[in-house]
Structures are given as structure tokens and as C-alpha cells.
Amino acid sequence: MSPVDGAGASNPNLPVDRAVTVGREPSSSPEQIPQLSEVDCPAELKERIEALMARYPDRKSASIPALWAVQERYGWCTPEGIRQAAAVMRVTPAYLESVASFYDLLHTERVGEHRIEVCTNISCWMRGGDELLDAFRAAAEGEDIFVTGFECLGACDIAPMAAIDQRYFGPLVPGEAKTAIDQLLSGDAVLPEKSLEKRPLAGDTEVQR
């Protein structure tokens, strides 16, 4: 079945936008794709993106991983970084920008040196997620740290919790926000006893009947 047949099945007289069935294709007009010689892409970044593209049957699949690589290199998805990735991937910068803006973890504006996401979704909210977010905001005041409320991070078992530079910690009390930020700034291990990775399986945490 062709995509157009599928989409038009309910009313064959209506025109069908292919974007509805196969997603929007990136624009590929060559004059909008920057040349590698114009963008001054660091060699490691170029190699990294090329290696990522090689993992997929279609190089465009590497757009999210490439944007992750840009973000890792520059701290956020900078316009120059996006142009560099676009030149390597042979897509337009506008296309990569539209992809980046869709996803919450890709930042198209400068964010701090460290990133903290505090969950305020249902299970964390019930256990004090909003207060924890306030505490992190207060403790990060004036520091180069990006703090934001976030939807469920998939760790409701340690509610209320936060992701600090992509690692999970919980359950936290508001007072631990300051401790965590002090540790982050001084380069110490953050809240080692609250790290998710150290937590035993739920059923193993207590003597069972």
C-alpha cells in the first residue's frame, strides 16, 4: 500500500499531504546547505558526526545524535555548531534547528555550565517536587547553573527527585539542594548516598515477611 492510498482511504477525493504519513522531509535545496569550507568545523566534531551517520541506513537519522554532539562540544546547540553539523550532514541548518527546537533536552539558547532538572510531575509533586524545585532555584541563584522544572523523568520510585548533569538523585529533601550545588561547584561527588545507581531493588530494601 502506498502512503497516499493509506492516508486518503477515508475520503479518496481529498488531497493528501505526504507529511501526514511519512513525516516532513528535510529541505534539500543545495544552495541552503553550507559548505564545509565555510563553517570551520573542528575535526573531532566532524569525525564524530560522520561516525554517527555511518551507523544508520540513512544518514539523516543521525540528526539527534549529531545535535547531542554539538551540545556536548559547545554546551548548547549554538548557531555555528548547528551550521557545522548541517555542513557535515548535508542538510540545511534550518532543518537541524527545527529538530533541536522540538526536543526539551536540546538547548538552542545558552544554558548554564551545569544542568539540573527537577521533576514536578504527579508522583514527585505528591512528595514535594515543587518545594524541591524552589529550593534548587534559590540555591543556584547567581551561579552558572541552569535549573528547570521537568516532566516525569522515569524515577518516581525516588520521588521527589532531580537529574543533575544527566544523573539521577532522590529522594531529596529541600535542604539537600544547597548541598548538591555546593558539591557541584567544588567538583566533589554529588550526593553519593542519594544516587539512583546505588539503590537496591525495591523488594530487597527491607526484611521480608
Next chain:
Amino acid sequence: MPHALETRVLLDKAEDPRLATLQGYKDLVGGYATLEKAYKSMEQDEVLKELEDSGLRGRGGAGFSMGKKASFLPRGDMNKYLCCNADESEPGAFKDRELMQRNPHQLVEGIAIAALAADAGHAFIFIRGEYDSQADTLDAAVAEAYEAGYLGKDILGTHRDLELVVHRGAGAYICGEETALLDALEGKRGNPRLKPPFPAVQGLYGGPTLINNVETLSNVPRIVANGAEWFRQYGTEQSPGTKVVSISGGVRRPGNYEISLGLPTRDLIYELAGGPLPGRTVKAIYPGGSSSPVLKASEAMDLPYSFEAMAEAGSMLGSGSVIVADDRVSIPHMALRTARFYHHESCGKCTPCREGTNWTVKMLERVVRGEATPMDLDIISSVQENIMGKCLCVLGDSMAMPVSAMVRKFRGEFEAVMAEAAEGIDPHTIIDASPEALEAALEATS
């Protein structure tokens, strides 16, 4: 020691950190023996038959028969794909995280065997970007499996090939919807596609694609090793097998518990999760993640925890995530949290979902600010009806179902909260914020 009511199959030996390594997986649970058997001595149809006979139902939300879905893929010489859905972003769900973190090779082996059933040469694990540590674990496991010859070209000398790529998302709940996942994997914004065509016919890069959840695929090795009959000794007739259930919210021991499906919901909440916090009672639960219609405690406790019992009760088992709301949780506020999530995550492609989630949030904000009238509750309900079944994907329904259930079942509380808020009384806004309450809860868990 697990509780006597737990049945650990997928989480067998998961307390041992060595399980996450290839050697540990082999030593502790005999890992990769099934892959070897399947690749060396089984045909596609034999694997498919075992999966169909087992009655394994998808663990990602819809509960569709895994074997049947795999059998829908057309036969013949063309590029076919397998995608493992590890996006796990529904509020309340955190079971896939545990399975990937503690037992990544079980998933890799499951994917490799399912790829035989689907005749797929290329597989992907689409993992949510937030699960950075789990993605690292998977990367390491996949590298080990390549090294040992369980993945790649000419697997174990059988002339069968499989490439497996761990693909990190970047934070968008909608990418868990299977067709949005395909768009995201093709490098686009994650917007759902119109179905049909279904992914089994036309999916990734236009090729037939099997999409299954992490837990579904993690079940595959043991089913193929021990047979469908073995699998059916667990669970109920219509919900065979075990299920890793995520329990969170107002309970003493939140966490993942693996049960034989059909265990009474009461046991799940009171025995395994330790029941409500000291001095509290259970008011309501979401039995299957934030998109399942909430059940009052009185409706829920005597139900067996199975797909069919939850459906009969007008709700659903979904991804198998129980969120417990105790007597101090304000239901209208909980409805607002729920609606805000779906509003934030709506991809905006269809009007009823984009506008309906927006309106619902605004109306519920009026309710908790005391600016609404009881008639507005009827309007909220009718907005939900106008979303359900009218969108490309079920994200809109996922808000409409729980919100309309809350308004219907707790109408009195909505009216009381409106009246109190109008008089400036702040209704029980936040629940467990007090340090004493948290301490008590922590003490009970430590």
C-alpha cells in the same frame, strides 16, 4: 530476599550487579544459550509460533499480542527493521529503566531473537535522552555482544546478520508513540503519522517494522528457551506471564515489583509497596500510568491486576504503573498536573488535542483558583468527549480518559475545592512536603 508475593523472572538475580555484564549474564542465568539455540537450529516460523502460543502481550501500553504483531510483517526479500521502544516517558512508569540498568543483555538477547521472528536485519533501541546512564549501560552491553559474536555479521557462523544501534532521544514524550518514534529515528521532529499504513507494513525508512517495548522483548529469551506452556504457568488465561509493576506516589516502599499477573491489587499496594504512609489512607489510584482512568480505592483493591480485570473496571493496565493518591491529595490539583503534562507534550499536529489539552488546563486552573462554576465541570467533561477518538494518536485520549474519570468520580471534591478556593481557602495543595512527613516515609523505606 524478594517478598513471597513477588515472582522474579525478568528480574531474577537482578540484585547482583554482575548481571549487567556479559559474563555475569551467562554465569548467573545461563544467558545467550537461547540465542545460540535459536540462531543455530530454529526457523523463523518456529520462533513465531512459540511467541504466539505464549500469549505474550505488549508491555508498552496497548497490550497487543506480540507474536501476532510479528506475524503481520510481510515475507520476502526486503529491508525489515525492529525497533525497541525504550522511550518510557509516561508519568508513573519506570520499569524499563530498571530492566535496562540491571539486565541489559536480556534485552539484547530478546531483540536478537525477535529479529529472527521478524526477519529483520537492522534493529534499534530508541531510549529516552534522560536515561543517559542506562544508555551507557546498553552501549556497553551491545559492544560486548558484538565482541562475542552475538551481533553483527554472520552471527555464530550461522550466516545470519543483525546490526543493533542504541539511539538516544532528546526529551519528548510523544516519541514513545510508535510512529512518532519512527519519525524521530529518521532524524525528524517526532510527529505521529496517520495509520494505516501500520508500521508492520510500512515503518522505518518505509520498510516493514516491528516495534515492541523493552519489557516485551525482555520476555522473549525465556519464552523461546522454555516454551509457551512454561510461560503460561504465570499470570491469567488472558494475561499470561509476569509483569514488572512500577508503584509510586503515596506508598511506603515505592519501586518496581515483578508479579505474576492477576495478583490482587490490594497485595500489590499493601504487601509489596507497604501500603499508604503512616496515618494516611488510599483515596484513588491510576492503575496503569497517568493515562489510565483513575479508580477509587474502593473499586480498585479487590481487582486482580490483569489486562482484562482493569479493562472490565473501565480502566486499563497500560504500561503497568500504579500511582497511589492518598487522602491528602487534592484530586482537582492532580487532574491539573495530569492535564498540564499532556498539554506540554502535545505535538500540536491535530486540533482537538492541541486545543483541547490547552482548554482543559485553563479550565482546571480556574477550578483550583475558585473562578469556575459547577457548570464548568460539565464543559470540562464535554471537552474531553470531543478529544477522544478524534486524533491521529492517542495522546489526546490519554489526557481525556483520566481527567474525565476524575471529574465524574470526584465531582463533589471538585465542587468543594472550587467553593473553598473562592473563599480564599487554599485547598490541600501540597502533600508530602513537610520534612516530618518525608522523614517518616524515608524511615519506613530505609
